[in-house]
Amino acid sequence: MLGYALRRLLIAVPLLIGITFVSFLVIHLAPGEPAEIQTGDLSIQSDRQMRERLREEYGLDKPLPVQYWNWVRRLGRLDFGKSFSPDARPVLQKIGERLPVTLLLNAVEMLIIVALAVPIGVTSATRQHSTFDKITTVFVFVGFATPDFWLALLLIMLFGVQLDWLPISGLRHINWEYFPFWRQQWDFLSHLILPIVVATFGGLAGFSRYMRQSMLEVVRQDYVQTARAKGLPEGVVIGKHALRNALLPIVTILGLSLPGLVGGSVIVESIFAIPGMGQLMVQAVFERDYPVIMGNLVVVSTLTLLANLVADVTYSLVDPRIRVAGRRSRR
Amino acid sequence: MRLTACRLAAWLVLAGAVAACGGRADSAAEQPSGAESSQPAYGDTFIEALTGNISGLIPNVLSDSASFEVGSLLYNGLVMRDKNLNLVGDLAESWKFSKDCLDLTLTLKRNVRWHDGRPFTADDAVFTYETMINPKTPTAYREDFKAVASAVAPDPYTLRVRYKEPYAKALQTWETWILPRHVLEEYALAGKLREAPQNRADPVGTGPYRFREWRPGEKVVLVANPDYFEGRPYLSRIVYRIIPSQATIFLELKAKGVDSAGLTALQYNRQTDYPAFRKAYHKYRYPGNAYTYLGFNLKDPRFADRRVRQALAHAIDKRQLIEFVIGGLGREATGPYKPGTWAHTPSVKQYPYDMAKARALLAEAGWKPNSEGMLVKDGRPFQFELMTNQGNDERKKVAEIVQASLKELGIQVDIRIIEWAALLKEYIKKRRFEALILGWGIGLDPDQFNIWHSSKTAPDELNFISYANPEVDRLLEDGRRWCIQEDRTKYYARLQEVLAEDQPIIFLYFRDALPVVSSRVKGIVPAPAGIRHNFTEWFVPKRLQRYTAG
Numbered sequence: 001m002l003g004y005a006l007r008r009l010l011i012a013v014p015l016l017i018g019i020t021f022v023s024f025l026v027i028h029l030a031p032g033e034p035a036e037i038q039t040g041d042l043s044i045q046s047d048r049q050m051r052e053r054l055r056e057e058y059g060l061d062k063p064l065p066v067q068y069w070n071w072v073r074r075l076g077r078l079d080f081g082k083s084f085s086p087d088a089r090p091v092l093q094k095i096g097e098r099l100p101v102t103l104l105l106n107a108v109e110m111l112i113i114v115a116l117a118v119p120i121g122v123t124s125a126t127r128q129h130s131t132f133d134k135i136t137t138v139f140v141f142v143g144f145a146t147p148d149f150w151l152a153l154l155l156i157m158l159f160g161v162q163l164d165w166l167p168i169s170g171l172r173h174i175n176w177e178y179f180p181f182w183r184q185q186w187d188f189l190s191h192l193i194l195p196i197v198v199a200t201f202g203g204l205a206g207f208s209r210y211m212r213q214s215m216l217e218v219v220r221q222d223y224v225q226t227a228r229a230k231g232l233p234e235g236v237v238i239g240k241h242a243l244r245n246a247l248l249p250i251v252t253i254l255g256l257s258l259p260g261l262v263g264g265s266v267i268v269e270s271i272f273a274i275p276g277m278g279q280l281m282v283q284a285v286f287e288r289d290y291p292v293i294m295g296n297l298v299v300v301s302t303l304t305l306l307a308n309l310v311a312d313v314t315y316s317l318v319d320p321r322i323r324v325a326g327r328r329s330r331r
Numbered sequence: 332m333r334l335t336a337c338r339l340a341a342w343l344v345l346a347g348a349v350a351a352c353g354g355r356a357d358s359a360a361e362q363p364s365g366a367e368s369s370q371p372a373y374g375d376t377f378i379e380a381l382t383g384n385i386s387g388l389i390p391n392v393l394s395d396s397a398s399f400e401v402g403s404l405l406y407n408g409l410v411m412r413d414k415n416l417n418l419v420g421d422l423a424e425s426w427k428f429s430k431d432c433l434d435l436t437l438t439l440k441r442n443v444r445w446h447d448g449r450p451f452t453a454d455d456a457v458f459t460y461e462t463m464i465n466p467k468t469p470t471a472y473r474e475d476f477k478a479v480a481s482a483v484a485p486d487p488y489t490l491r492v493r494y495k496e497p498y499a500k501a502l503q504t505w506e507t508w509i510l511p512r513h514v515l516e517e518y519a520l521a522g523k524l525r526e527a528p529q530n531r532a533d534p535v536g537t538g539p540y541r542f543r544e545w546r547p548g549e550k551v552v553l554v555a556n557p558d559y560f561e562g563r564p565y566l567s568r569i570v571y572r573i574i575p576s577q578a579t580i581f582l583e584l585k586a587k588g589v590d591s592a593g594l595t596a597l598q599y600n601r602q603t604d605y606p607a608f609r610k611a612y613h614k615y616r617y618p619g620n621a622y623t624y625l626g627f628n629l630k631d632p633r634f635a636d637r638r639v640r641q642a643l644a645h646a647i648d649k650r651q652l653i654e655f656v657i658g659g660l661g662r663e664a665t666g667p668y669k670p671g672t673w674a675h676t677p678s679v680k681q682y683p684y685d686m687a688k689a690r691a692l693l694a695e696a697g698w699k700p701n702s703e704g705m706l707v708k709d710g711r712p713f714q715f716e717l718m719t720n721q722g723n724d725e726r727k728k729v730a731e732i733v734q735a736s737l738k739e740l741g742i743q744v745d746i747r748i749i750e751w752a753a754l755l756k757e758y759i760k761k762r763r764f765e766a767l768i769l770g771w772g773i774g775l776d777p778d779q780f781n782i783w784h785s786s787k788t789a790p791d792e793l794n795f796i797s798y799a800n801p802e803v804d805r806l807l808e809d810g811r812r813w814c815i816q817e818d819r820t821k822y823y824a825r826l827q828e829v830l831a832e833d834q835p836i837i838f839l840y841f842r843d844a845l846p847v848v849s850s851r852v853k854g855i856v857p858a859p860a861g862i863r864h865n866f867t868e869w870f871v872p873k874r875l876q877r878y879t880a881g
Contacts, residue, residue: 030752031750031752031757032755032756038394038471048791049466049473050469057469086387086392086393086395086398086525086530088525097547098548149578153582161582168582169572169574169583169588170550171549174376174572174878270575270576271578273549273572273574273576275546275548275549283383283384
C-alpha cells in the first residue's frame with residue numbers, strides 16, 4: 001500500500017510540472033501584459049518609460065523559457081513571488097487572506113450536500129417510482145437548470161430586500177467592531193446563510209442523483225438478495241450491506257471535489273461580495289497578474305493530484321477487491 | 332479633491348464604464364428639496380460601494396479608479412477644481428505666473444499638518460515633483476511634469492516652478508496628490524513606493540479623512556481628520572464597501588445597505604420611480620466626462636474621403652440612438668468637448684438626420700446603388716467591419732443601430748465584438764480595423780494634442796485613426812503653449828469647427844452620470860462639477876443620523 005502511494009506521488013511531480021508549464025505558456029500568450037494594463041493602455045499616461053521599467057522589474061523582458069525557469073526555481077524554495085498588482089504584496093499572503101473564507105464556505109457547503117444527498121439518494125432509490133422519488137427527480141432537474149446568479153438575486157430580493165431578514169452581501173455588518181461577542185458571531189453567520197444555500201442547491205442536485213444511481217445498482221446485486229433471503233431486516237440490508245457498497249463511487253466523487261474547496265465560486269462570491277479565492281483569481285486574470293494566477297493554479301492542481309491520490313488510496317482501503325486486483329495485475 | 336482623481340482617472344477611457352465625475356447639473360433633474368432646515372452636525376457613517384478592490388493607498392503610483400476615489404480623501408493637491416471647474420487653491424493660498432508664462436510661484440498655506448502631526452511645507456511639494464520625475468517611480472502620470480525645468484522651495488511656504496516653455500497645463504499639474512518627504516523619501520529614492528508600508532496601511536496625507544482600516548476585497552474605512560486645515564468634515568466615517576456586482580449594489584441600495592451609487596439608465600428611468608425609493612434617495616443627473624463615437628481607419632481609401640464620413644454622419648439619427656441605447660439620458664455630441672465647459676463651442680457644423688443628403692454626398696464620392704440597392708464603386712460593394720470591445724452592452728447596441736441605419740443606405744456593416752486586450756493589441760495597435768465604436772474620457776483641460784495631432788500615430792499612440800490636418804496640428808500646438816485661459820479659447824473654438832467639418836470620427840453622445848445619494852445627507856450642491864466638489868460639507872442632521880458607533 002505504501003509503495004503504491006509513493007509511486008503515485010512520484011508520478012505526480014512530472015505531472016505537476018507539465019500542468020504548470022502549459023498554464024504558464026497559455027497565460028503569457030493571452031494578449032495584454034500587466035505592464036501595459038497598468039500604464040493604462042491607450043491612455044494619455046501610457047508612458048513608455050514606465051512600461052519598460054515595469055517589464056524589467058517583472059522580468060517580462062526575458063524570453064519565456066527563462067521566465068518559466070526562474071519561476072520554477074523560486075517555487076522550489078516555496079517562494080511564489082510578488083503580485084504584479086500595484087500593491088506588490090507576496091502571492092502567498094494574498095492567497096492566505098482569501099483562503100479561509102472560501103474554505104469555510106465550501107466545507108460547510110460540502111458537508112450539507114453530503115448530509116442531505118445521501119439520505120435523499122438512498123430513499124429515492126429504495127422507493128423507486130414513489131412520490132418522493134418523483135418529487136426529488138423534479139427538484140434535481142430544477143437544481144441543474146437554475147443558474148446560480150439568478151437564484152442568488154431572487155433570494156436576495158426576498159430575504160434581503162422584501163423581508164429584510166438577512167444581510168445582502170459582504171461578510172460583516174458596518175458596525176461589526178462595536179457589537180458584543182455573540183452578536184458578532186451571529187452577524188457573521190447570517191452573512192453566510194444565503195451564499196451557502198445558493199452554492200448547496202446546485203451541488204445537492206448532482207450528488208443526490210449519483211447516490212440514487214449507485215444505490216439502484218447495488219440493490220440489484222446478488223449479495224443484497226442473499227442478505228434479504230437470510231431474513232435480515234430491511235434496515236440492515238439497506239443500511240449495512242447495500243449502503244456501504246453504494247458509497248464507493250461517492251468517495252471518488254467526493255475526492256475529486258476536494259480541489260473545489262479552495263477554488264471558490266466566482267459567481268457566488270461576486271454576487272454576495274465575499275472576498276474569497278474566486279474573486280482573487282478573476283481580478284488576477286483581468287490584471288494579468290501572472291504570479292497570483294500561477295500561485296493559485298499550483299495550489300489547486302497540487303490539491304487535485306493529492307485528492308486523486310487520496311481517493312484512490314481510500315478506495316482501495318474500503319474496497320478489498322481493488323487491493324486484490326491491483327496485486328494480481330502486477331503479477 | 333475629487334476632481335484630482337477625475338483628471339487622472341478619466342483622462343482617456345476606452346474600456347469599461349467611466350467614473351462619474353464632473354459635469355453640469357441638469358436644471359430639469361430631480362434635486363434635493365432646497366430646505367436645509369436642519370443644522371449641520373458632526374457624526375454618522377457614509378457608505379459607498381466600489382466595484383473593484385483598491386490596489387493601494389499611494390494613488391500617485393496606482394492606476395485604478397477605486398484607489399483614486401479613496402486617495403482623494405486622504406491627500407490634497409496644491410490646487411483643485413471648484414464647483415464651476417475653475418482651478419482654486421487647495422494647499423496653495425495663491426499663485427502667480429510671470430509675464431512670459433515660464434515662472435510659476437505658489438504661496439502655500441501655513442496651518443497644514445500631515446496626519447502624523449508634522450507640518451506640511453513647500454519641501455514636500457518639491458519632493459513630490461522629484462518623485463514624479465524619478466525614472467524609478469512606477470507612475471503613469473509623469474507626462475505633465477516633464478514640462479517642468481526646475482521646482483525649488485526658497486522658503487517653507489513658497490514653491491517656485493520654472494517651465495521649459497509656456498505650458499497650458501502648468502497650474503493643473505499641481506492638482507497631483509502631494510506626498511510627505513519625511514515618511515516616503517527612502518522608498519521614493521529606491522523606486523519602492525509601491526512596496527512602502529504606507530501603500531498598504533496608515534498612509535500619511537493632509538486630507539480631510541484619515542485611514543482606519545483596509546480589509547482587501549471587503550472594505551476600506553476612513554475617519555474624519557479633526558485637524559483638517561479647512562475644518563473637520565461633518566461625516567465622521569466613510570466606509571467603502573467592495574461589491575463587484577452592479578446588481579448587488581442596486582439591491583443594497585434598495586435595502587439601504589449603501590448610501591450612494593451610480594444608476595444605469597434603466598434603473599434611473601424605470602426601477603427607482605416608486606415612493607419608497609424617492610423618499611430614501613435623491614437622484615442627480617448631469618453629463619458625464621466621456622463621449623461615445625464611431626471612428627474610422629482614415630488610411631482606408633473609402634473613409635479617407637471626407638464626403639463619405641459626412642454622409643455617414645447624416646445617416647445616423649443621434650437622438651433616436653440616445654433614446655434607444657441609454658433611455659434618453661445623454662446629450663448629442665458635436666465635438667470632443669463637453670457642453671457647458673469653457674472650451675466648448677456650440678456654433679459648429681451640424682449633421683441633422685437626412686438620408687437624402689447622405690445619398691447625395693455618397694453619390695458625389697462615386698458610390699452608386701446597384702440593382703440590389705447596394706452601394707457600389709468601381710465594381711466593389713460598400714461593406715465594412717465595425718468592431719467594439721466585449722462586455723460593453725451599450726456599445727454593442729450603438730453598433731447595431733449604426734448597422735441598421737447604414738443598411739438603409741445600401742452599406743453592409745458586419746459587427747465584430749472582441750475582448751478588450753485582443754482588440755487593442757491585434758487590431759487597434761496594428762491598425763487592422765476599418766471602423767470602431769469606442770469612447771474617449773475627456774480631461775478638464777481642452778488640450779487633446781495626443782488624440783488629434785498628426786505626430787501621434789506610432790503604434791502605442793492615441794491617434795490610431797491616423798488623422799492628419801495641418802491646421803489642426805497648428806491649433807493644438809498653439810493651444811497648449813500658453814498659460815492664460817482666455818487666450819486659449821479661440822484656438823479650441825476653431826479646432827472644434829475644423830473637426831466638425833472634417834468628421835474624422837462621428838461624435839455620437841455624452842452619457843449622463845446618474846448618481847443617487849441617501850436623502851438623509853444634506854448640503855449637496857449640484858454644480859457643473861457634479862456633486863462631489865463639496866463633500867467635506869455634506870452632513871446628516873442629528874435626528875437623521877443612522878450609524879452612531881465609530
